[in-house]
Amino acid sequence: MALTKLDQLYRAVILDHSKNPRHRGVLDQATTQIELNNPTCGDVIQIQLLVEDGIVKDARFEGSGCTIAMSSASMMTEAIIGKTEAEALKLAADFSQVVQGKAVENEEALGDAMMLSGVSKFPARIKCATLSWKALEIALQDKDNQGTAGQLKHDE
Ligand code: FES
DSSP states (O other), X not given: OOOOHHHHHHHHHHHHHHHSOTTBSOOTTOSEEEEEEOTTTOOEEEEEEEEETTEEEEEEEEEEOOHHHHHHHHHHHHHHTTSBHHHHHHHHHHHHXXXXXXXXXXXXXXXXXXXXXXXXXXXXXXXXXXXXXXXXXXXXXXXXXXXXXEXXXXXX
């Protein structure tokens, strides 16, 4: 099956984030962090955030996962740094909609993460795409979290 030019562009951006991840590593001054695993494959991601005055000042991720999971985490950090906690949570909610094939009002705010919208055609990969974003939600909703390990639920 031939790829359309748009599919080729999407694929190139996803591969670029996978090969050259943004904000991968450890954040020394993290105020909250969480580890979350994908029960369908056992892959794990760690998210660290520096949240001050209600703003996500910095973010890092580490872990092991497929190309989609790692590129999604990279895209997520780009999208959320500099945003308020509420804005970051809204982005996570919007991303969850996008990968289920649903429309959202402000696609531009998701940045490169919109390139993962095609995952909606592959339901088995949706958890790969949302792993880091679910970790983000948990980290922001429980900001005293200092590294608790969790597991993505089967219905997420
Ligand atoms: Fe494990 Fe994608 S196969 S996160």
